[in-house]
Amino acid sequence: MILQFSRSVCCAAVVLLVIGASTTTGFERGLRNTSPSCVHELVYEPFAGLILVSVTINGSPPLDFILDSGATQSAINDPYLANFLGLKAREAGLARGMGSGAMRVLIADDTSILSDGVEILRGQLVVHDISERLAALAGREIDGFLGADLFSRYVVEIDPFGHRLLLHDPNTFDYRGPGESLPLEVVDRRPVAAGTVRVEEGGREIPVRLLIDTGSGRYLNLIIKSRRRLKPPPEQTLGASVGVVGNTLVTMSPVWRLRLGSSVVENVEAAWTEPFQVPAVRNIPDLNGIVGNQLLRRFRVFFDYRGGRLIFEPLSGSPYAVHGLSD
Secondary structure, three states, X not given: XXXXXXXEOOOOOOEEEEOOOOOOOHHHHHHOOOOOOEEEEEEOEEEXXXXXXXXXXXXXXXXXXXXXXXXXXXXXXXHHHHHHOOOOEEEEEEEEOOOOOEEEEEEEEEEEEEEOOEEEEEEEEEEOOOHHHHHHHHOOOOOEEEOHHHHHHOEEEEEOOOOEEEEEOOOOOOOOOOOEEEEOEXXXXXXXXXXXEEOOOOOOOEEEEEEEOOOEOOOEEEEOOOOOOOOOOOOOEEEEEEEOOOEEEEEEOOEEEEEEOOEEXXXXXXXXXXXXXXXXXXXXXXXXXXXXXXXXXXXXXXXXXXXOEEEEEEOOOOOOOOEOOOX
């Protein structure tokens, strides 16, 4: 699990450059008809740069779950809540996230998760004991996470303009929009895509493998010296990444350019961490960093695990989109 609430003392401007973007406006795309492949559509709440989804379990009142593509399994954050809901949990070992700590977890089998009365998931649910910690950090209750099992079952579409989350049947999903498809590799049940970064203007373009993590509230996190030239520039400040397991100090220094396919982001805020500070991603070979939801929300994004692709559809007319000129 890579969920982060970010605290930093610097803020870099973000400029989105899109080569060959469609002229269709974000408003028009937000109003277009839902695809016939859509199994369920819901409206989510943006919160702290993340995606908060309302669900129910065993006839419960609405529970707030974060959509987290960096989590290898869906989870509930309070064992007392799990017991109140009638979930039968068993010991399952330890889990790791951002920071150097670990936490004890339980597993509840055959759990049904509903949205607007529609069952969207049924299976195992991890039970954490982190609700008080998250509430103190976030200023509100966060009841759980929707993780890899949701992304494995559906093609997951996130529409930041309309705050819509659409779940598509991967057997019938047929994308025909103006977006760009990037190869997507699912490693340890998490999505990884290739891109490049140029740390400083005039520097070399460095190929990178990046975890695409909707559970991170940052723009970009880079792992220092995971490639030979991947290290922060001299101009730095200190910051902190606050995760569900623990906190860790990071170096904050903007990256001059990040490229994902034909989409380019310039002067993007980046947190730089040492490899030991992100133990949760050790099972992903040759990983160089994490793209967070602050950057992802500048696109309509489709996670298509079965098709091995990540689709970026640039937004225009959205309050999130900031455009510049392409080179």
